Amino acid sequence: MGSKDIGDVAGYYLHAAELKAEQKITLPEYIRQANREAINAGEPFACAVVKRRNGNVKDGYVVRDVATDVRLMNRLRDMEEALQNHAPEDYAELDRVHREAA
Known part of the structure; x- marks a missing residue:
């Protein structure tokens, strides 16, 4: 393009x-x-x-690049914290599913 x-x-x-x-x-x-x-x-x-x-x-x-990876990891951390605070049961289930998939 x-x-x-x-x-x-x-x-x-x-x-x-x-x-x-x-x-x-x-x-x-x-x-x-x-x-x-x-x-x-x-x-x-x-x-x-x-x-x-x-x-x-x-x-x-x-x-x-490292700068992009840091921004991505910060976003992941922030979103996980928000989900933990607002829907802890949903967070726990999603965490379990993703850990089992690893």
């Missing part, structure tokens, strides 16, 4: 996702591109989804 590219895939919650499957992996460029696309898309977070060479997509990597 040129200078106003908004990422390669829709539906990666709250993210502009840049998908990569290349022989040579250049993380800094992927992250710069994803960060630009997040701004264009109006999404708060950006990531690069990088397929492992000769591997399955499910064994690839999701990569973001």
Whole structure:
């Protein structure tokens, strides 16, 4: 989409996702591109989804810069605290489900 590219895939919650499957992996460029696309898309977070060479997509990597990861973790913490305060039973159930899935 040129200078106003908004990422390669829709539906990666709250993210502009840049998908990569290349022989040579250049993380800094992927992250710069994803960060630009997040701004264009109006999404708060950006990531690069990088397929492992000769591997399955499910064994690839999701990569973001540290600043983005800190903002994401702060948001997760704040939202969990809000849910704990306003709906502790719902929080406990969701926490259990997600811990079991790990």
